[in-house]
Each structure stands twice: as C-alpha cells, then as structure tokens.
Amino acid sequence: MTVIVVDTGFAADTWDHGFAARDERAANDTRGLDLTSDTDPADLGNLMLGVEAIRIDFPSFADGRGFTLARHLRNLGYQGRLRAAGHVISDQYAMARRSGFDEVEISDALAARQPEEDWVYRADWRAYDYRSRLSGPARA
Numbered sequence: 001m002t003v004i005v006v007d008t009g010f011a012a013d014t015w016d017h018g019f020a021a022r023d024e025r026a027a028n029d030t031r032g033l034d035l036t037s038d039t040d041p042a043d044l045g046n047l048m049l050g051v052e053a054i055r056i057d058f059p060s061f062a063d064g065r066g067f068t069l070a071r072h073l074r075n076l077g078y079q080g081r082l083r084a085a086g087h088v089i090s091d092q093y094a095m096a097r098r099s100g101f102d103e104v105e106i107s108d109a110l111a112a113r114q115p116e117e118d119w120v121y122r123a124d125w126r127a128y129d130y131r132s133r134l135s136g137p138a139r140a
Contacts, residue, residue, distance in 0.1 A: 002105050003105070003110075004103050007120075010119070015053055018031075019032035020032065037056065044069065053083065054080065054081070056069050059086060061087045061088065070096075070099040071099045082103075083101065083103050088104050089110070090114045090118040
C-alpha cells in the first residue's frame, strides 16, 4: 500500500482513474500518466496533452530529476494533478511543492519511518522560499 502526503498530512488517495506508462496509455484509456525520472524534458509538451494527472517516479531520494520534470511541466502550462512517487523523504517535501507537485506518494514503510508530523512540519513550504529571503525587506 501507499500513503499520500499533502500539506495537511497523510490523506486518502482520491485518484481512482489509474496511471499508465506512456507506451500503454492509449491501450488502457487511463486519464493518468506514469513518467520515469529519465523522461526527456523535450517530450513533455506532447505527453501532457489530455492527461488529468501525472505521477513522476523517484527511484532514489538522491535522484532529483523528477523535480526538474515537474518544474518543466508547470512552465509548459500543465495544470493537472502532479504527484511525486517513490523515494521522496520528508526533508524534500518543500522542494517537491515548490517545483510544482501537488502531492507525494510514499510507501507504508517510509510513512512508518517518517511519520505524519515530519511531513506536516515541512508543509509551510512557502515560508521558506530562499528567493523571498534573499530579496528581503528594502533597505535604506
């Protein structure tokens, strides 16, 4: 099983339309698309068309390519549901939200090691945006 993480903590998975790999999508008539972390960003414009939800795989917590894919999708105008799935740790939650993800899907085992409080602690991701801290208040 898996656990969905949102800004308020652990939540039920409300997406019940399935996800399919890009080469299986047409045959399965799903509204969700699974992308691997090695997806070429140049392909994203065509892949996002007609898709209501995209789930991007994180094979390792050290693999940040999924964050780049999410940012590219949002910059291209994708407004659907965007989910990070796999090895995302609570310390990365703020980065996931800032890069464009709406939610994170983690395993039950990871949820047991990093309980809901760890994720909620990082849910105020807008308050810790380094760009706003750099600009800070105007100085005289």
